[in-house]
Amino acid sequence: MKNYIKYVVRIFFALFFPLIVSAQEYPSLLITKANLPALREGVKEFPLLESSFLDIQRSVDAELVHKLIVPTPKDAGGGYTHELHKKNYQLLLNSAICFQITQDVQYFDLSKSILIAYANKYQSWPEHPKRKENHPSGRIFWQNLNDCVWLVNAIQAYDLIVSELSSQEREIIEKDLFIPMGEYLMITHKAVFDKIHNHGTWSIAAVGITGLVLNKPEWVNKSLYGSALDKQTGFLKQLDELFSPDGYYAEGPYYQRYALSPFILFAKALHNHKPELHIFEYRNRLLAKAIETVFQTSYTNGLLFPLNDAIKDKSIKSNELVLSNNIAYSDIDTNPTLLGIAKKQNNVTISDAGLKVARDIFLGKSKEFDYKTILIRDGKDGKKGGIGIIRSGDEDTQQTLVLKNTTHGMGHGHFDRLNFLLYDNGFEVFPDYGAARFLNIESKSGGHYLKENNTWAKQSIAHNTIVINEASQFQGNVAKAEQASPTHITLYDHDTLKYVIASDSHSYPQIKISRALVTIQINEFKKPLIVDVSYIYSGKALKTVDLPYYYIGQVVDQSKKNVEANTSLHSFGEKNGYEHLWLNSTYPLQPHGDYITLLSNYKFYKVHFASESPNNTLNHVLLGANDPELNLLPTRGIVLRQENLHEAIFAQLIETYGDINPTDETISDANPIVKNFKITPKEKNNVNISFEAGENVFQLQTDLTNNIISNIQIEQL
Template identity: 35%
Template sequence: METPEYQPLLISFAEAEALRHELGRDSLMGRSLQAERAVLERYMAAPIEIPGHGEAGGYEHNRHKQNYIHLNLAGRLFLITREPRFLDYARDMLLAYAEAYLDIPLNTSRDSNKPGRLFHQTLNENMWLLYAAEAYSCIRYRLSDAQRALVEQRLFRPMVALFSETYAHDFDIVHNHGLWSVASVGMCGYAIGDQSIVDRALYGLRGDSSSGGFLAQLAQLFSPDGYYIEGPYYHRFAIRPLLLFAEAIERRQPGLAIYQFKQQVIRRTTEALMSLAFPDGTFPALNDASKTMGIRDEGLMIATSLCFWRYGADTKLIAMARLQDRVWVGGAGLALSDAALTQPPAQLNWGSVQLSDGPDGQRGGVGILRQADAEGDLDMALMWYGQHGSDHTLHDALDHGHFDGLHLSFFNRGREVLHDYGFGRWVNVEPKFGGRYIPENDSYCKQTIAHNTVVVDEASQNGGDTATATARWGEKHFFVGTHPAGQGMSARLHAYYPGVDMQRSVLLLNLPGLEKPLLLDLYRLVSEQVHQYDYPLHYQGQIIRSDFPFTTHATLAPLGRQAGYQHLWEVGRSPLLPAGGSALLSWLDGGSYYSALCATPAPGEMIFARIGANDPQFNLRNEPLLVLRTRAASHLFATALETHGHFDEANEISVDARGRLQRIEVLGHDATASVVRLHDVAGLRHTVMLSNLTGVDAQTYHEVTLAGETFRWQGAFAVTST
């Protein structure tokens, strides 16, 4: 029976009663409940099956995964609806697993991840336990003593022993795998009423809160701004156990004040993750990452509800919930759902933000510029310059970092215009390399040419070596979120290539006559020796026109032999473009036209390439890219990307297919400044002056003479239009 002494882990009996009144309502909570109920009822139509184990993504894997998801739903929905069939289903599944678990041998691992009994790796078994423990807490009071003993002695305690004793090293590892491990064990400890198990999860096997355990994860995984080393794809995966266990801790041990721990690190890290999203809710593909992952992920849905409840109402979270179109089924989700009924619709905009990387915040970071235009469209430019996305002291299977410092992504009009490839993996498609990372993830996706950043001498940054890369990171030069001309950010890399220093400055500028903010990219290289520099831009869509000649090839060959170049077909090339010139290429993507103007201060070639060479299993997506190649010592790549016009094929409408900008030129660059000039069809000249001085701020005064002209300004950058 329900007693004051006993409460389920994440939904109290009183909350369940309040949620019961939402059944059938046209609210975020009402629709969320209806959707979960429909999913569960479809699954319950088939008999309960407890398979053995199989490969990653195979039938057995997916059956166990679907079992724990629907077991969890059944436990929660029983609390809310009081329907006996949900209780029966959750009870019968738990008992079936308890009868079978110890008779299933450990799986055979195909990589360095430790195997479980149900899954090929214990990470998935951790997930199973976390969901099952919460489901058990929802129905425990309706089970007999014998049934509770069976579940706890033959299922939960053996799982806890496997994770925290047999695989003790992985249990205490500070990593997203370790976070799932401690959260699952801690949730189980609460569910079965064993505080010693909970303490193991909270404080680590040594009990010191630093070598392992949940508190160590919170203290060490995130930068002071909340950024997670592996990037948003793995961050959204880690945020789910973090928040579920935190909520259980708050309810069972409120004296720990877990939501206030380390100056509200839980709030900072969830908001940091949310602020990384593109305007359509998808995440930029930093490091190993899916191109389709976004804020509709379950972890972010839980985060939206719990942050709204635990840290106070925030209109951005209401906008998040509307984009997600659901809320977490619990008291937090109900509070957010009620707020959404009274607040008017609003655009989700986290503004321009800069997030530091590394536990001390001193290992580079990521900068994001966001700017709404006259149409209400939100433009977003992202530049990443943090540490390598993994710790080389971990085993190779946990290395999710890419070699792409000073990477650039750009998003507007509902599309990622300059994009990152993301990971090479067929998630849960077992015939395709067992659902694991494909070989091309290492040979192409992680390599520098796969990203929008300069490649020197056809070699990846840091030699493509993880140990070297983890010892280096970029540094911020400046970040200006508000400026009369727009916004800007700049960062540097040192020694990523021997003898070559790099500085990238990205500006979103509001120029007279342009309908959208202009993306201006100034990529400066400083070297005493001559190198080959390749500046790639990964785009989508159909090429419309160019102002330079080129030849397409009848016979294709790879662009190079290594560092990802072996996977690029060279499909066309321009003749050598003269120094002091400019090259324009336009393409159509969706309903918008884009024109890239690239300065050629030194002679250069435009190379048209397409992903897919040396890919015998057709693992890679066949996508285009443009590479501007030049040979120089010190050099400045100056590129302006103009968004213009509108295309409507259904109504045969094309407006402003040609942009206003005609030419870009580099007037000069040195240790003090870089100065470029843009020319438009109306005869306007837009001169952009940018500081290269270390420590520049809004008061820094500049005076520099380049190309026979003297330029004066104050601050990180300035723009004049004449």
């Protein structure tokens, strides 16, 4: 009797389980079956959706005449096989999209042929013969991460065409490709799957989305709650650990842009398949905050602030942020300023969300994005520093100050606490170098990070921040930097006075460093004045305290005339990044009255200097020393140096003026107004700075509590 019951059960599942699986509607991810008719019509009706689709269709049409090549993997990032496998997954997804929009069978055939070709070969491939250092390899690519990205794209394509495949074709693709690939990522590379890191995010997104499409709930649950199902790892734990309450991602804007893609794709799939999770409501709508935060950490020209390991030309137009913005508007919050971002991106995803964005832009619902003066907190509890951003003026010519005082940022972090950047008039003025890397350019270390990323770009002297005794923060030790959170950051925002104050007492042992960036709007000036004050306190004598200012532009004037240049170049130091700086010239600075004027993007920037130290020098430097392969980008800077002291005060005032028209060869408003910028006698618990602007005298008082800057006050005398 028992055997009979078992037999009946087997027959039941054999007959009805395929029907249960096939009852799932496809497509079901970014494009859903219910919205397909509207999406097909929208491509004809809404210009932004139409142009975005035509870009995809043209790219696919160009490949239809070529023979499909699926080579045995052998090359590292940027190499032939790497780039071809990357191209194949992009073509696979795009051709599947084209099929669903046009219903032209040639696109279906292309997508199917790619999937079948990979299914026929995947299990015969061993682990990749090359491996990116410190990262597990994949089978298709040299690192596990790239295999995860491949699967995320491939499963979306499968979701778009699966309903048109025969049962035999589905069996081949699932059993010979998707199931072994998912098990490889989840089981063979369990350590990555359970890692709280963007590599882990890609892994769980790949397995989780595949589990949803293939109706494998155990895969989905392990992706949500970790391989042990104990909620100590997995998607929800990653949302808890990797983002602050303000939606800031620990590795910085560049990697936030990249990491958002798997977070948003998996969340959208869960939103469609498991709405009971309310995933977009998790942690007080965390993903919506993360999407807005990455836009807030960009300048108005669209470029992301190049903090940590960042490629500097990455902007809000990246595909990851187009996707994130579309999902944010469609599925989380129909905020019309997100439509303003979409107009800047000039692109939408071909999806349900892209349809809604393109339609509402067509209906005139968009508003300009609100770039804010804002403090963005770091750390999962919001208590580990952050980024202060001060903005002034209209979008096209906006002045933007950035002060960074965040956690280190894991392996992609730089030793640059209290680093500052200045953008103005649509352009960088005092920039950050970002990463030393030529992405995917084989001749430059295979497109990988250059050795100079460690010897230069990550070092403290490469940033506009305080450097003690020619040593990088935390002695350049990542583990030490990860253990110690920044001490403090706060922001004040008023119509005419804005400031951000940050401090850190961990970067250098027994040394407290604090910095205040202040903007003051005075009637005589089109642009706010910027006052930059740093206070360094040490219980022991400091040999050197340096403050670099790297700039884009030309020196057109300085208080020291006829500066004597070095007759032969030598490096500024021997290690910690100093060995990469040529020292062009050095001269002493007076306590007040000295300045340097830069011409940058048709504006003048006069930097006034003041200090109390008698041993204060200005050093003109040029990046490029000890660089035989010419890997470093030419960058000019000045390094302010004070020597042999227990405490140091650096005070600078940046005055913006002038309008230069090179076409008409005219210059207007070319005369600076500020004078007598100086530090007045220090009292017990404050540093006073005064300056004249036109007929008025201003005094800025920085309160010192526990030997750090704690408050700013300004008065007109």
